[in-house]
Amino acid sequence: GYEVSGTVRRVSSPTNLWRLADLGLLGRINLIPADMTDVGSLIAAISQAQPNEIFNLSAQSFVGASFQMPHTTAQVDALGVLNVLEVIRYGDKSIKVYQASSSEIYGGMVDSESLDENSPKNPASPYAVSKLFGFHTVRMYRKAYGIFAVNGILFNHDSIYRGLEFVSRKITNHVAQVALGLTKEKLRLGNLDAIRDFGFAPICVESMWTMLQQDKPDDFVIATGIGHSVKEFVEYAFSLIDEDWREYTEVSQTEMRPLDVARLVGNPAKARAQFGWSPQVTFRELIEIMVEADIRRWKQYKLGKNFPWDVVVGA
Numbered sequence: 001g002y003e004v005s006g007t008v009r010r011v012s013s014p015t016n017l018w019r020l021a022d023l024g025l026l027g028r029i030n031l032i033p034a035d036m037t038d039v040g041s042l043i044a045a046i047s048q049a050q051p052n053e054i055f056n057l058s059a060q061s062f063v064g065a066s067f068q069m070p071h072t073t074a075q076v077d078a079l080g081v082l083n084v085l086e087v088i089r090y091g092d093k094s095i096k097v098y099q100a101s102s103s104e105i106y107g108g109m110v111d112s113e114s115l116d117e118n119s120p121k122n123p124a125s126p127y128a129v130s131k132l133f134g135f136h137t138v139r140m141y142r143k144a145y146g147i148f149a150v151n152g153i154l155f156n157h158d159s160i161y162r163g164l165e166f167v168s169r170k171i172t173n174h175v176a177q178v179a180l181g182l183t184k185e186k187l188r189l190g191n192l193d194a195i196r197d198f199g200f201a202p203i204c205v206e207s208m209w210t211m212l213q214q215d216k217p218d219d220f221v222i223a224t225g226i227g228h229s230v231k232e233f234v235e236y237a238f239s240l241i242d243e244d245w246r247e248y249t250e251v252s253q254t255e256m257r258p259l260d261v262a263r264l265v266g267n268p269a270k271a272r273a274q275f276g277w278s279p280q281v282t283f284r285e286l287i288e289i290m291v292e293a294d295i296r297r298w299k300q301y302k303l304g305k306n307f308p309w310d311v312v313v314g315a
């Protein structure tokens with residue numbers, strides 16, 4: 001029942017909208033040009049759409065790339081949040097805002113812990129530092145100006161629409177190519193021991209909407225509560241095609257980050273108690289869904305049919 005507008009960054013090449021096309025959503029969403037670093041464009045977009053709710057999901061969201069582009073990352077992921085909040089502060093203060101915060105703001109933990117809303121925050125990348133700025137800015141605007149602004153502290157949330165640069169989709173895309181005999185290349189990975197809390201994105205995204213429907217604005221951890229290593233991910237993904245992951249992967253220094261967070265596992269107790277949050281899809285089911293989708297895409301490719309733009313041969 002919503003009328004949805006989405007912002008797009010205008011560039012000289014065609015805009016990347018393959019996910020909307022794949023989901024049959026193109027044409028159902030009102031696309032408005034805007035850039036998070038250009039506050040004038042945000043004023044224009046917000047006055048055109050006149051939204052009741054804003055979901056700020058825009059970001060330079062690749063942690064690895066944030067080490068190469070710290071300024072851009074900070075301008076978009078930190079100051080971009082401030083820009084949106086300032087437009088609301090001096091405009092329509094009844095607009096509710098969801099801020100896509102991130103488990104990266106914690107920067108790590110001891111083995112036995114799981115992280116909740118109050119756990120200490122020690123960001124370990126330019127991405128994480130920027131997201132922590134956004135996190136505190138949201139809380140401050142909530143208190144100072146009474147704006148209904150919330151932080152969803154989401155742990156990793158993956159789906160068939162993940163970009164290929166992220167570890168989950170990088171693995172499932174490679175597994176699909178191996179399954180169909182389309183590559184002889186080894187999959188080059190970085191830190192296999194990193195432990196992450198892998199949830200299913202569609203279920204996590206539902207919680208974003210739910211947070212804005214609460215009586216009072218607040219911050220919530222959204223996580224499965226269970227950690228798995230990258231090694232477990234790659235092992236199970238290859239087992240689905242009856243192959244041994246060790247024959248198809250190698251560890252490469254180029255995929256290592258200057259700093260990597262060893263373990264991030266969330267405690268979603270508050271969201272569970274307040275609005276019945278549950279992850280619904282297990283780690284193994286998530287990998288099955290993703291491998292199946294990539295095999296389907298590559299099969300279509302073999303048949304000469306269309307496939308999403310980011311499925312690149314030999315990638």
Ligand code: F7E
Pocket residue numbers: 061062063064101102103104154155156157165166167168170188189190191192194195196230255257260261
């Ligand atoms: O890395 C390790 C890597 O890039 C996961 C974003 O959505 O979730 C995501 O951030 C782990 C890290 O995601 C490779 O070092 C090993 O420990 O898939 P990722 P991320 O950094 O966890 C959080 C919640 C966000 O907020 C972010 O926006 O896997 N890893 N080998 C690798 N990672 C990548 N990308 N590529 C590798 O070859």
